[in-house]
Amino acid sequence: MMSRDELERFxxxxxxxxxxxxxxxxxGKEDRVSLERMGIDSARIIEVSKKPRxxxxxxxxxxxxxxxxxxxxxxxxxxxxxxxxxxWFPHVSFDESYSSKIYGMLHVSFAADISKxxxxxxxxxxx
Numbered sequence: 266m267m268s269r270d271e272l273e274r275f276x277x278x279x280x281x282x283x284x285x286x287x288x289x290x291x292x293g294k295e296d297r298v299s300l301e302r303m304g305i306d307s308a309r310i311i312e313v314s315k316k317p318r319x320x321x322x323x324x325x326x327x328x329x330x331x332x333x334x335x336x337x338x339x340x341x342x343x344x345x346x347x348x349x350x351x352x353w354f355p356h357v358s359f360d361e362s363y364s365s366k367i368y369g370m371l372h373v374s375f376a377a378d379i380s381k382x383x384x385x386x387x388x389x390x391x392x
Contacts, residue, residue, distance in 0.1 A: 296376035
């Protein structure tokens with residue numbers, strides 16, 4: 266269970282993520298839903314695992330994305346996907362700081378598990 270200080274740091278980090286206007290890349294629909302449940306604007310969330318390279322390029326160019334927030338899963342497949350994306354888009358910076366902090370705080374490795382872990386921590390804290 267999170268301490269009060271840890272919970273406050275977590276909530277501040279989530280608020281900072283909500284206010285950050287950059288695109289957020291996730292692997293799939295469950296990841297998107299998990300971030301949306303935390304109040305992240307769905308228009309900023311891009312599912313990348315099943316999109317072809319040219320389609321992603323169009324999205325990045327249309328949004329003038331020079332830096333995106335990566336919420337790819339912290340497993341072998343997610344790391345391989347991020348490596349591939351960095352190769353495909355060398356002009357784009359992939360910020361992993363939010364995901365690494367949130368995954369560490371919640372002890373999860375998958376974006377899809379974030380909202381469930383938040384509910385569990387908050388429920389345990391208050392009840």
